[in-house]
Amino acid sequence: SYDLTQPASVSVSPGQTARITCFGDALPKQYAYWYQQKAGQAPSLFIFKDSERPSGIPERFSGSSSGTTVTLTISGVQAEDEADYYCQSADISGSTLFGGGTKLTVL
C-alpha cells in the first residue's frame, strides 16, 4: 500500500532550524500539505500546495518539494512551535492520506 513516511520525532534547540521530511512515491505528481497539531487541539493548516503559507502563519514556517520528498522547515524555532506535524497528500486512488506524524520537541 502507498504510504507517506515521516520521522517519528525531531528535536531542536530554540533558535535553531528544524526540518521535517515526508516521503512518498507519488509526491512528484501531487501536492503536499502540512498541519500543526498541538496537544489536545485540532489540526491546523500550516502549508498548502507544497510551499504556500496561509495568512496568519509565521514566515519562519516554509515548505519545499524535491522529487519524492517534501520538507517543512521551521527557521528560528520557538518554544511555541512544539507540536505534532502531519503531511497530507493522496494515494494512487485519490483517497486522502496522512503521514504518521512527527513530534517536534524544542529542547
Add this chain to the structure above:
Amino acid sequence: DVQLVESGGGLVNPGGSLRLSCAVSGFTFSDYNMDWVRQAPGKGLEWVSSISTQSGRISYADSVQGRFTISRDNAQNSLYLHMDSLRAEDTAVYYCARVVETAEPYYFDYWGQGTLVTVSS
C-alpha cells in the same frame, strides 16, 4: 468566523451504533465538500469519509466501508456520520473538516474541535 462544531460522541458497546453531527457556521455550507477524519488515542490522523456538496459523490476508507454512512443537510448546515457495527478500533476523536478543492489533491482549511467516540464494553 468559520466554525465547525462536532457532537454526538460517547461510550458505546462493540457492535453498537452512534451518529455524529457537525454543525457549521460562518460560510456557505452548500458550497463545500466535507470530510470526516479520525485520530485514535496517541495515534496519527486517518481519513474516514468524504461527501460532495450535493451528496452526489461519497467515498469511505476501506476500514469503515459498509459500516459508516456520511450524509449532509445543507438546509440545516450540518454534516453527519452514522456509524454501525462499531469496533474497539473505531475508538478515536472524530473531526469534521472543510475541503478546499483548488488544488490536487484536495486539503482541509478548517477543522472542528473533535468529538470522542469510545467503543468498549
